[in-house]
Amino acid sequence: MELVCPAGSLPALKAAVDNGANAVYLGFKDSTNARQFKGLNFNDKRAAEGIEYAHKNGARVFCAINTFPQPQGWKTWTAAVDRAATLGIDAMILADMGLLDYAASRYPQIDRHLSVQGSATSYEALRFYKDNFGIRRAVLPRVLSLDQIRGLAKHSPVELEVFAFGSLCIMAEGRCYLSSYITDESPNTRGACSPAKAVRWQETSQGLESRLNGILIDRYGKGESAGYPTLCKGRFEVEGSVYHAIEEPVSLNTIDLLPQLQELGISAVKIEGRQRSPAYIADVARTWRQALDRLENSAAEFAVDPAWNATLAGLSEGGLTTIGAYHRKWK
Amino acid sequence: MLKLSLGPVLWFWSRQTVFDFYANAAEWPVDTVYLGETVCARRRELKLADWLEIAGVLKDAGKQVVLSTQTLIESEADLRLLRRICSQQDYLIEANDQSALQLASNNNLPFVTGPGLNIYNVATLKVLAKRGLKGWSLPVELGRETLIELIAELKAEGLDLPAEVFAWGFLPLAWSSRCFTARYYNLPKDNCEFRCLQHPDGLELRSREAQELFRLNGTSTLSGARYDLLRELPDMVAMGVDTVRLSPEHQGMAEVVQRFDQVRRGEIPYSDPLTVREAPPCNGYWYGQPGMDQRA
Numbered sequence: 040m041e042l043v044c045p046a047g048s049l050p051a052l053k054a055a056v057d058n059g060a061n062a063v064y065l066g067f068k069d070s071t072n073a074r075q076f077k078g079l080n081f082n083d084k085r086a087a088e089g090i091e092y093a094h095k096n097g098a099r100v101f102c103a104i105n106t107f108p109q110p111q112g113w114k115t116w117t118a119a120v121d122r123a124a125t126l127g128i129d130a131m132i133l134a135d136m137g138l139l140d141y142a143a144s145r146y147p148q149i150d151r152h153l154s155v156q157g158s159a160t161s162y163e164a165l166r167f168y169k170d171n172f173g174i175r176r177a178v179l180p181r182v183l184s185l186d187q188i189r190g191l192a193k194h195s196p197v198e199l200e201v202f203a204f205g206s207l208c209i210m211a212e213g214r215c216y217l218s219s220y221i222t223d224e225s226p227n228t229r230g231a232c233s234p235a236k237a238v239r240w241q242e243t244s245q246g247l248e249s250r251l252n253g254i255l256i257d258r259y260g261k262g263e264s265a266g267y268p269t270l271c272k273g274r275f276e277v278e279g280s281v282y283h284a285i286e287e288p289v290s291l292n293t294i295d296l297l298p299q300l301q302e303l304g305i306s307a308v309k310i311e312g313r314q315r316s317p318a319y320i321a322d323v324a325r326t327w328r329q330a331l332d333r334l335e336n337s338a339a340e341f342a343v344d345p346a347w348n349a350t351l352a353g354l355s356e357g358g359l360t361t362i363g364a365y366h367r368k369w370k
Numbered sequence: 371m372l373k374l375s376l377g378p379v380l381w382f383w384s385r386q387t388v389f390d391f392y393a394n395a396a397e398w399p400v401d402t403v404y405l406g407e408t409v410c411a412r413r414r415e416l417k418l419a420d421w422l423e424i425a426g427v428l429k430d431a432g433k434q435v436v437l438s439t440q441t442l443i444e445s446e447a448d449l450r451l452l453r454r455i456c457s458q459q460d461y462l463i464e465a466n467d468q469s470a471l472q473l474a475s476n477n478n479l480p481f482v483t484g485p486g487l488n489i490y491n492v493a494t495l496k497v498l499a500k501r502g503l504k505g506w507s508l509p510v511e512l513g514r515e516t517l518i519e520l521i522a523e524l525k526a527e528g529l530d531l532p533a534e535v536f537a538w539g540f541l542p543l544a545w546s547s548r549c550f551t552a553r554y555y556n557l558p559k560d561n562c563e564f565r566c567l568q569h570p571d572g573l574e575l576r577s578r579e580a581q582e583l584f585r586l587n588g589t590s591t592l593s594g595a596r597y598d599l600l601r602e603l604p605d606m607v608a609m610g611v612d613t614v615r616l617s618p619e620h621q622g623m624a625e626v627v628q629r630f631d632q633v634r635r636g637e638i639p640y641s642d643p644l645t646v647r648e649a650p651p652c653n654g655y656w657y658g659q660p661g662m663d664q665r666a
Contacts, residue, residue, distance in 0.1 A: 107488055107490035107491075108490060108491050109490050109491060109512070109516045109519070110491055110492065110516065110519035110520060110523055111515075111516070111519060113491055113493070134488075135488065135490060135491070135493075135494060136488075136493075136494040136497050136498070137490075137491045137492070137493025137494035137495075137496070137497065138493070140493055140494075140496075140497050141493060157468075158467065158468070158488075159468060160442060160443055160444055160467070160469075161443045161444070161448070161449055161467075161469045163443070163449060163452075163468075163469035163472045163473060164443065164467060164468035164469040164471075164472065166472050167468040167469070167471050167472035168468065170472070171497060171501075182442070182444075182546055182547040182548070183444065183547065184547070187444050187445060187547075190445065190446055209546050209548055210544040210545060210546045210591070211442050211544070211545045211546060211547075213488060214441075214486055214488065214544070214545060215543070215544040215545075216509075216510060216511040216541075216543045216544065216661070217543050217544050217584070217591065219511045219655070219660065219661055220511075220541070220543055220593055220655075220660065220661035220662055221583075221660055221661075221662060222660055223658070223659055223660050225511055227488065227490070227509075227511065228490075228511065228512075252660060254577055254581060254583065255577045255578055255579050255581075256577075258578060271544075274578065275575050275576060275577060275578070275583065276575070276576045276577070276578055276580075277554050277573055277574065277575050277576075277586065278554070278573065278574075280554070281578060284550065284553070284554065284575050284586070285550060285575075285591070286548075
């Protein structure tokens, strides 16, 4: 299985490659990808340097152009596809059907991967994307359980990549409009969920409050650790109860499932987190490399090194991890 | 004239409630009715045969009937139902994901797309037109300006693809395989005791400052405020919108339909406020603002 790591910057890309990533994925400095953060991502010059570095070290580079262009932005998005092609990218990660069509007709020789934002949750959906746009690989949504992935993998016409570690989206990606309902930006339109520009922190007599466009997302008592106010991970009130009504602030960690994922024929595991630091990327890539190498040596005797989970838990939101929907009980 | 459609029922209602609702709807001045369960595979008060029976009644009453497919397709059982829907020949399909696009187009069945299918540009519409697309819904997070450009580009391309706009009701904003109603009751999804039946218009989720943010509806999350574009109807007619969608609620729906009908006919001024059941209004998406905003 291939280890696919995020690169939000050139130092992060090098950290990923140096620590065993088989492929890195990056995006341009604009809304054409789903991690539009200030100070993050690549211009053409940095991307060229990154691609050269990765290729020299035997790693591939994927370019995420996985938001949904509207008429006024169409040329910016097709230009991103053109730029990625010119730069010599190994694969494009796309979600929008119009853009997939553009890439398939202009650059048939460059691999197309279906982004998780393309919301393919069945093999019939995968067939649709394969038949119409010739995708080679698809990244599966984090809402599927291992059993569901098994069913899908059995009939899949394309390679499959699954999320292994990092932030956990609990909604079907690519079809979640919660962020644009509260702010004016969503992953689909602007590549941003719960955008930083809308976040405010306030120390009050009742505790530390996090707000998103004025809406109270959470309030922390003394001793509670505060997390980024991703709107689906706040504490809200339903019929008088205050709780994490949608999801707790936890991260995804599937390292325990590696033998099963391999057995299902999964081609690649993906680390989330282009917004993370080079040091974080280095630690995560190194840990997963060790795990994948051990799996390679002997799948039958694969056992998770407690040190791996300690490292990964230390890097996770709230120090908590879950295997998420991969475990049926999660639901 | 601008057409009115009744979207699929997004909530979980009892079998009798659904039959009664559509018996009434047969008399309402709506042109199109979308039928079927689009949210959760566990909601089986009605079988496909029941939906087809309702479809027959509505067709006889002169409505165009469209069969809506499940938004999040996850299991082989989901696909089996989808295949059955996509193998009948009597009704148009509302495809709500790419699995439905695949099955409908492979069976040469004409289809339209629902608001949860991502259509953000004309290049996407052109791809789907080749596969049998007959009409499309604007995703709920897109607004007036984008729609004007989409319609203009379609015209320039010589494509006749009628546009539908979600114009009234709680906005479907997210789908998950996780159930938030079961979570509220501390029940596993697989043994949810069908608690959604107790909440025919969802569970209200508020901020700790009592702001109505969302409505939890099983595996789906809807807006806490009610989208209302009644006053925009004249503008939509001018833009070339074909249909506006009203999303079913179990009370007051006859009045809602009547009011939209009167406004589309120009019988009453569109500024006349529509007062139905308690919920804050919103229209932000239409103006390119946060969806929850209400522009005065």
